[in-house]
Amino acid sequence: MDKPILDVRNLSIDYPISIGTVEAVRDVSFTLEKGEALGLVGESGCGKSTLGLAFLQLLRAPGRIIDGQILYHGNDIVTMKNDALMKMRGRNIAMVFQNPLTSLDPLYSIEDQFYETMKQHEPKITKAEAAEKAGKVLEDLSIDKKRLYEYPHQLSGGMRQRIMIGLGLILNPDLLIADEPTTSLDVIVEAGFIDLLAKLRREYNLSIILISHNLGLVAEMVDRIAVMYGGKIMELGTAEDIFGKPLHPYTEGLIGCVPNIKLDQKSLVSMPGSPPDLVNPPKGCRFSPRCPKCMDICREKEPELKTKEKGRQVSCWLYNK
Amino acid sequence: MDDLIRIKNLKKNFPVQKNFLDLLFAGAKQSYVHAVDDISFEIKKGEVLGLAGESGSGKSTTGRLLLRLLEPTDGTIEYDGEDITNKPYKEMRSYREKMQVVFQDPNSSLSPRMKVGDAIGHPLKIHKKLSTVQRKEEVLSLMEKVGLTPADFLYNKYPHQLSGGQSQRVVLARALITNPEFVVADEPIAMADVSVRALILELMKDLKKEFDLTYLFITHDLSTAKYLCDRIAIMYLGQIVEIGSKEELFNNPHHPYTKALLSAVPVPDPTQRRTEEIPRGEIPSAINPPAGCHFHPRCRYATPECSASRPPLKNIGGTQYSACILE
Numbered sequence: 001m002d003k004p005i006l007d008v009r010n011l012s013i014d015y016p017i018s019i020g021t022v023e024a025v026r027d028v029s030f031t032l033e034k035g036e037a038l039g040l041v042g043e044s045g046c047g048k049s050t051l052g053l054a055f056l057q058l059l060r061a062p063g064r065i066i067d068g069q070i071l072y073h074g075n076d077i078v079t080m081k082n083d084a085l086m087k088m089r090g091r092n093i094a095m096v097f098q099n100p101l102t103s104l105d106p107l108y109s110i111e112d113q114f115y116e117t118m119k120q121h122e123p124k125i126t127k128a129e130a131a132e133k134a135g136k137v138l139e140d141l142s143i144d145k146k147r148l149y150e151y152p153h154q155l156s157g158g159m160r161q162r163i164m165i166g167l168g169l170i171l172n173p174d175l176l177i178a179d180e181p182t183t184s185l186d187v188i189v190e191a192g193f194i195d196l197l198a199k200l201r202r203e204y205n206l207s208i209i210l211i212s213h214n215l216g217l218v219a220e221m222v223d224r225i226a227v228m229y230g231g232k233i234m235e236l237g238t239a240e241d242i243f244g245k246p247l248h249p250y251t252e253g254l255i256g257c258v259p260n261i262k263l264d265q266k267s268l269v270s271m272p273g274s275p276p277d278l279v280n281p282p283k284g285c286r287f288s289p290r291c292p293k294c295m296d297i298c299r300e301k302e303p304e305l306k307t308k309e310k311g312r313q314v315s316c317w318l319y320n321k
Numbered sequence: 322m323d324d325l326i327r328i329k330n331l332k333k334n335f336p337v338q339k340n341f342l343d344l345l346f347a348g349a350k351q352s353y354v355h356a357v358d359d360i361s362f363e364i365k366k367g368e369v370l371g372l373a374g375e376s377g378s379g380k381s382t383t384g385r386l387l388l389r390l391l392e393p394t395d396g397t398i399e400y401d402g403e404d405i406t407n408k409p410y411k412e413m414r415s416y417r418e419k420m421q422v423v424f425q426d427p428n429s430s431l432s433p434r435m436k437v438g439d440a441i442g443h444p445l446k447i448h449k450k451l452s453t454v455q456r457k458e459e460v461l462s463l464m465e466k467v468g469l470t471p472a473d474f475l476y477n478k479y480p481h482q483l484s485g486g487q488s489q490r491v492v493l494a495r496a497l498i499t500n501p502e503f504v505v506a507d508e509p510i511a512m513a514d515v516s517v518r519a520l521i522l523e524l525m526k527d528l529k530k531e532f533d534l535t536y537l538f539i540t541h542d543l544s545t546a547k548y549l550c551d552r553i554a555i556m557y558l559g560q561i562v563e564i565g566s567k568e569e570l571f572n573n574p575h576h577p578y579t580k581a582l583l584s585a586v587p588v589p590d591p592t593q594r595r596t597e598e599i600p601r602g603e604i605p606s607a608i609n610p611p612a613g614c615h616f617h618p619r620c621r622y623a624t625p626e627c628s629a630s631r632p633p634l635k636n637i638g639g640t641q642y643s644a645c646i647l648e
Contacts, residue, residue: 044514187586188581188585190585194587214587219587219590220594258519259545261571262593268519268522270523271516274484
């Protein structure tokens with residue numbers, strides 16, 4: 001197999017604030033192979049979006065990477081200079097955000113938004129060339145070319161979301177980071193989005209990182225899943241393994257508390273308590289205060305993410321004896 | 322079982338705002354958004370009826386019409402055998418005690434300047450003559466029941482000091498303090514985190530038993546509807562396209578729109594990935610909805626007959642009704 005497209009090593013991110021330091025991401029490591037789709041799942045505040053922004057060095061102050069490496073084709077993004085980052089964003093790694101209405105400029109026509117994106121990386125491109133390229137991408141996204149001359153407010157939510165993807169793909173990146181891409185969409189539009197991304201993945205040989213709290217969406221789309229809690233990866237494995245036989249008690253709880261339309265559930269798993277305060281994270285395992293299988297050691301020492309079997313890692317004392 | 326709510330031929334049109342130039346040149350013809358377009362159903366005592374559909378299908382408008390938070394354009398609403406469609410404001414007050422509502426976003430339905438205890442006790446102030454001490458006692462005992470513990474401690478907190486799950490519990494408690502019979506829950510868990518959702522759903526189930534409630538549960542998420550509801554009505558562009566018990570609807574969906582909706586729901590199980598085609602296109606405008614069956618432009622079984630007239634809801638066995646001409 002080739003070298004991985006993305007190799008994240010021991011990444012830690014802090015947000016220093018007035019009352020202390022928020023340990024948003026701690027010691028996260030994983031790799032992403034070419035053409036692979038990885039899901040980052042977890043609840044709000046688990047660090048998944050912070051992680052997504054870090055891949056493009058888009059963290060807003062006071063957030064900063066305090067340790068670790070993000071190797072994209074072997075080059076470390078963490079130490080990269082601003083010029084190099086500018087060249088890489090959009091061309092090599094693209095990002096699709098949650099709310100397309102706030103990510104599109106309401107005063108620019110769709111054509112201008114495409115033109116501006118392309119001009120950034122190919123200064124000599126003419127508007128006509130840009131429009132032709134953009135038209136082709138729109139066709140792939142099953143949007144009529146005429147829409148190029150419209151403004152964001154004239155499009156439906158699903159269309160705006162597809163325009164966002166189009167803008168992301170226009171420069172042929174090989175990695176797409178999608179942060180809750182379907183949260184504002186209806187189920188049928190969402191299903192269309194899932195099909196579209198699967199098609200684009202085949203055609204453009206895209207690698208995808210999907211950040212979402214929607215387990216259904218993740219199960220439909222990705223090959224591997226990293227479950228995050230309190231800024232750390234709790235479990236990493238193939239989608240089949242994670243859903244089929246979850247190892248970590250948090251993964252188990254998370255899956256059990258989602259209503260599944262194919263099942264006749266009599267009750268849902270309840271996970272009382274709330275996510276940890278990351279300024280003062282609990283001693284030991286960060287999930288220990290809510291864990292139904294908590295042992296003495298869990299409250300004392302933090303478990304490490306260890307390989308359980310091939311392609312399967314888990315951070316839990318139940319398996320790290 | 323008796324019907325608690327019965328609505329007949331309910332309609333709600335919202336006039337479309339026109340700008341000056343339109344009025345000047347296009348003539349003064351007023352156009353309308355047909356948000357709710359001639360729907361009828363009943364909710365039995367002690368039942369959970371789910372109202373599901375995409376955004377813009379009119380499900381929230383229906384919920385508000387039932388509570389007379391919006392005035393219907395046409396049709397009747399009966400509550401416990403009594404026609405409340407045209408009840409004057411003063412008489413509606415006694416009904417407001419029995420009919421309550423929970424909205425999607427707890428933070429925007431709680432006043433940021435009102436303490437939790439005061440917010441929950443406020444409906445009591447309006448509907449019941451109690452002393453301050455009695456009111457506080459009632460509030461505290463309900464707070465215990467909805468899991469807002471320690472109640473004494475949380476009583477004096479402000480909404481911004483609560484977690485998302487706690488705020489939604491406050492909203493639930495406020496709805497239940499007057500001891501209502503009927504609660505409209507409009508996407509009560511849409512804003513919450515996954516684990517909080519499960520807790521709120523379980524709580525709603527427990528409270529239903531404890532307080533002997535009837536729910537209208539409005540949601541876009543069919544998985545949740547299946548978990549909580551006894552019967553489900555599917556709405557599309559202001560109309561009910563199919564209604565039936567949970568078992569009938571999920572095991573044997575009849576209307577092509579219901580089928581599409583069901584197959585589009587993402588399943589949290591990678592071994593059950595969807596293989597069916599989903600309908601193309603998006604929900605059309607409710608200002609000029611397609612003629613006949615509103616779904617026909619997106620329906621793969623559409624025939625010329627479908628665009629001619631609107632198919633009525635017809636019984637297709639048991640308690641299941643579908644508005645489709647297909648056999």
